[in-house]
Amino acid sequence: MAALKIKKGSTKHSAYNLRPNFSDVQETHTLAVTVDNEPGVLARVIGLFSGRGYNIESLTVAEVDHLGHQSRITIVTKGTPQVIEQIKAQLGRIVPVHEVHDLTVEGPAVERELGLFKVFGEGDKRIEALRLAEIFRANVVDSTLESFVFEITGAPEKIDAFADLMRPLGLVEVARTGVAALSRGAA
Amino acid sequence: MTRQMTGARMVVQALKDQGVDTVFGYPGGAVLPIYDEIFQQNDIRHILVRHEQGAVHAAEGYARATGKVGVALVTSGPGATNAVTGLTDALLDSIPIVVLSGQVPTFMIGSDAFQEADTVGITRPCTKHNWLAKETESLADTIHQAFHVARSGRPGPVLVDIPKDVQFASAEYTPPQAINTSRYQPQLKGDIEAITELVEALEKAERPVFYTGGGVINSGPGASQLLRELVDATGIPITSTLMGLGAYPASGKNWLGMLGMHGLYEANMAMHDCDLMINIGARFDDRITGLVSAFSPGSIKAHVDIDPSSIHKNIRVDIPIVGDVGHVLEDILKIWKARGRKTNKAAIAKWQEQVSEWRAVDCLSFKQEGKTIKPQYALHRLEALTKDMDRYITTEVGQHQMWAAQYLRFEDPNRWMTSGGLGTMGYGVPASIGVQMAHRDSLVINVAGEASWLMNMQEMGTAVQFRLPVKQFILNNERLGMVRQWQELLHGERYSHSWSEALPDFVKLAEAFGCKGIRCDDPDDLDEAIKEMLAYDGPVIFDCLVEKHENCFPMIPSGKPHNEMLLGEASTDGAIEAGGAVLV
Ligand SMILES: Cc1ncc(C[n+]2csc(CCOP(=O)(O)OP(=O)(O)O)c2C)c(N)n1
Ligand SMILES: [Mg+2]
Numbered sequence A: 001m002a003a004l005k006i007k008k009g010s011t012k013h014s015a016y017n018l019r020p021n022f023s024d025v026q027e028t029h030t031l032a033v034t035v036d037n038e039p040g041v042l043a044r045v046i047g048l049f050s051g052r053g054y055n056i057e058s059l060t061v062a063e064v065d066h067l068g069h070q071s072r073i074t075i076v077t078k079g080t081p082q083v084i085e086q087i088k089a090q091l092g093r094i095v096p097v098h099e100v101h102d103l104t105v106e107g108p109a110v111e112r113e114l115g116l117f118k119v120f121g122e123g124d125k126r127i128e129a130l131r132l133a134e135i136f137r138a139n140v141v142d143s144t145l146e147s148f149v150f151e152i153t154g155a156p157e158k159i160d161a162f163a164d165l166m167r168p169l170g171l172v173e174v175a176r177t178g179v180a181a182l183s184r185g186a187a
Numbered sequence B: 001m002t003r004q005m006t007g008a009r010m011v012v013q014a015l016k017d018q019g020v021d022t023v024f025g026y027p028g029g030a031v032l033p034i035y036d037e038i039f040q041q042n043d044i045r046h047i048l049v050r051h052e053q054g055a056v057h058a059a060e061g062y063a064r065a066t067g068k069v070g071v072a073l074v075t076s077g078p079g080a081t082n083a084v085t086g087l088t089d090a091l092l093d094s095i096p097i098v099v100l101s102g103q104v105p106t107f108m109i110g111s112d113a114f115q116e117a118d119t120v121g122i123t124r125p126c127t128k129h130n131w132l133a134k135e136t137e138s139l140a141d142t143i144h145q146a147f148h149v150a151r152s153g154r155p156g157p158v159l160v161d162i163p164k165d166v167q168f169a170s171a172e173y174t175p176p177q178a179i180n181t182s183r184y185q186p187q188l189k190g191d192i193e194a195i196t197e198l199v200e201a202l203e204k205a206e207r208p209v210f211y212t213g214g215g216v217i218n219s220g221p222g223a224s225q226l227l228r229e230l231v232d233a234t235g236i237p238i239t240s241t242l243m244g245l246g247a248y249p250a251s252g253k254n255w256l257g258m259l260g261m262h263g264l265y266e267a268n269m270a271m272h273d274c275d276l277m278i279n280i281g282a283r284f285d286d287r288i289t290g291l292v293s294a295f296s297p298g299s300i301k302a303h304v305d306i307d308p309s310s311i312h313k314n315i316r317v318d319i320p321i322v323g324d325v326g327h328v329l330e331d332i333l334k335i336w337k338a339r340g341r342k343t344n345k346a347a348i349a350k351w352q353e354q355v356s357e358w359r360a361v362d363c364l365s366f367k368q369e370g371k372t373i374k375p376q377y378a379l380h381r382l383e384a385l386t387k388d389m390d391r392y393i394t395t396e397v398g399q400h401q402m403w404a405a406q407y408l409r410f411e412d413p414n415r416w417m418t419s420g421g422l423g424t425m426g427y428g429v430p431a432s433i434g435v436q437m438a439h440r441d442s443l444v445i446n447v448a449g450e451a452s453w454l455m456n457m458q459e460m461g462t463a464v465q466f467r468l469p470v471k472q473f474i475l476n477n478e479r480l481g482m483v484r485q486w487q488e489l490l491h492g493e494r495y496s497h498s499w500s501e502a503l504p505d506f507v508k509l510a511e512a513f514g515c516k517g518i519r520c521d522d523p524d525d526l527d528e529a530i531k532e533m534l535a536y537d538g539p540v541i542f543d544c545l546v547e548k549h550e551n552c553f554p555m556i557p558s559g560k561p562h563n564e565m566l567l568g569e570a571s572t573d574g575a576i577e578a579g580g581a582v583l584v
Helices: A039-053 A081-093 A123-134 A156-169 B007-017 B030-041 B050-068 B084-093 B118-125 B139-151 B166-168 B190-204 B214-218 B221-234 B265-273 B325-338 B345-360 B376-386 B399-407 B428-438 B450-455 B458-463 B481-490 B506-513 B523-535
Strands: A027-036 A058-065 A069-081 A096-101 A109-120 A137-143 A147-154 A172-175 A178-183 B005-007 B022-025 B046-048 B070-074 B097-104 B129-132 B156-162 B170-172 B208-212 B237-242 B255-258 B277-281 B300-305 B319-322 B391-395 B444-449 B471-476 B516-520 B540-545
Touching: A027 A039, A027 A081, A039 A058, A039 A069, A039 A081, A039 B118, A058 B516, A069 A081, A081 A109, A081 B190, A109 A156, A123 A137, A123 A147, A123 A156, A123 B046, A123 B450, A147 A156, A156 A172, B005 B319, B007 B030, B007 B139, B007 B166, B007 B170, B022 B050, B030 B070, B030 B097, B030 B156, B030 B166, B046 B428, B046 B458, B050 B070, B050 B097, B050 B428, B050 B444, B050 B458, B084 B097, B084 B156, B097 B118, B097 B139, B118 B129, B118 B156, B129 B139, B139 B516, B156 B391, B166 B450, B166 B471, B190 B277, B190 B300, B190 B319, B190 B325, B208 B221, B208 B265, B214 B221, B214 B325, B221 B325, B237 B265, B255 B265, B265 B345, B277 B325, B300 B325, B319 B376, B325 B444, B376 B399, B376 B444, B376 B471, B376 B523, B391 B399, B391 B428, B399 B450, B399 B471, B399 B481, B428 B444, B428 B450, B428 B458, B444 B450, B450 B458, B450 B471, B458 B506, B471 B523, B506 B540, B516 B523
Parallel strands: B022 B046, B022 B070, B070 B097, B097 B156, B129 B156, B208 B237, B208 B277, B237 B255, B277 B300, B300 B319, B391 B444, B444 B471, B471 B540, B516 B540
Antiparallel strands: A027 A069, A027 A096, A058 A069, A109 A147, A109 A172, A109 A178, A137 A147, B005 B170
8 A cells, every 4th residue: 555645534625524533432512403493303303313323412492593494403412423423414414404513523612501400398408409509500480388499500510410419408300401502702 | 477276286287397207106085186187187197006116116217217306196194105115215225206195184184084194204214305295385396396305416215295185275386496596405516625635546546446336327427428438548447336337338348347245256356455445426335345344454445425424424434525426527537637647557557467367267157057047047148138239127136136237237327227225125027117118119127036026016017008018037046045045154054934935827927917928947948038028019027947046156245354255155164154144
């Protein structure tokens, strides 16, 4: 092979990142997918993940442009770099998909999730729950004499941490939205 | 001028405006308004099949033989579910077809109505895209979109599900737009820097090989022309997948033959030993690569594909180029010529010598001895007697399919239709009907195995009704031959359910259908029998009784690299290890 001197994985310019350096390490990526808001589009995306054996750690979807009939799907997924590249390419193939952005590699991004926590308790436990909620900037959105519903937003790790703290204090029910994410800066 | 019309009439109008002249279909309650419209016009021919699977495969055959979009029309429920195999087949082989299905009226959807099925849900994973047309207003536009999606980019099957009330209601017809405004516009031009990089590699390469696939055929006849020009100007050997046969002529001096699991020795060895692999419109399918970790270990790999998801899917490549094969080939040629038409001539001459040595192994040689027809001999004679004719070949799936790919020689694209990706037994009979509809005066032969042939044999009724003189050339080994071969090699010769028992008398069957039946079991009679088949002006079922236990070689056993090919019976002992047996 001496005659050829192409560096493996070298260069260059393409609309797609076609020359990634693949490793076998599992990575978590957050993908933002803009789609036509039409019937079945979510089923196409989910069907792609189940049909090809990809992971979905979290998925959120809502219309973001009513006039343009566009929705944004935010997917947190896990896989080797090669699998992540496949996922992006496969998403790009779906006809009503407009754009696929990998927020994990396209510069810094903010990720937020909203959680609702119902905590049951009396006495010290109740006071401790309220105190911790304040530290986490969680709001009380409902309360009875023996329960609170806290609303908390933040990065998923923050919500995980809050859940861990609430568990011994009488946590009975959790609802989480999954991650919504945007790139930082003007672009 | 606004044109009000019913949804049913819109369907027919939209098909006409899309240039459709032939529809393969089967009626039922949910498509009656469309059938009523078909009855009242003469521009579109409707071919009544005998089973909806036949309609879809016929549409595929039509599409592959013409380069146009094939069309099938089916009713709701069972009509639509019968179309699923054909849709999946077209998806895996990237064949452009539009399937129109009837659906229960919109106000009954979800009520488990008679013949209701969630057609859009069922076919979502086996179409490139599908639509439920909920309003007559947008029906015509949806159908135009469907044609655009089916034929653009990597072609594929699409489905439009049309509820019966949408067919009855009236609205204004939307003609196709002169300029396509669809957002779906796949990239056609390849990245010039990457193409230049490929040309640089090609100039220096000592052992280059072209590995081409169905993408060349799908890109149109112009792409095949450009490929021929490039291959012949550079003198680089070329092999092709099952799907790409005919893009480069079998008589061309650089032709290596098909590669892959049952590919030719010289093709697979060249793939294994090359230093530059130029993949044009193929997808590194597992039938091609064999053991991935040992696939062509020393080569720089370039990959031209219109579908970005094909790149790096199975094999990591060094020079990826997303674009249409025709466009990219044009740029490769342009740049290569502008840079002075350089190749590493001395090295390539040496490489060609090596290739000649591999060719000399003569991996397809066989001995026709005794009174039993060898399947290879049957195809060898069929080739000899038909090679100068205006000929189209379809196949079923099994050993006969691989032998057909090995022993028949294709000089032009769009002449060879076989189920590659899905491996669908039952494809060949309806596909031959679709091809013959497109080319009424040409010779259309379906090379079949007896077991596959039975799967859609009802379509002989279609052939007789529409006077389609398709020739069904059945290599009858009274075995599910390919299954039997695997059982012999992998499962200790325990032939579990791999023989064809209680076979019909094919000659009588032919007569029952109203076509001609011919049987041949003697090599000495074979030529005369084939000539009789060719001379008959009408459909023929040719029952060619062949050697029952013949195996198909060369064979790369599952889980083995290219250079560990089995060439014949002598070399099969212990060829497949336990690890390979788990693969299909
Ligand atoms: C619909 C379908 N079912 C099962 C198979 C698995 N299969 C592959 S080849 C084969 C045997 C085909 O027998 P025949 O058509 O007689 O061809 P031969 O191999 O004998 O030439 C079978 C069962 C398939 N490919 N398609
Ligand atoms: Mg057979």
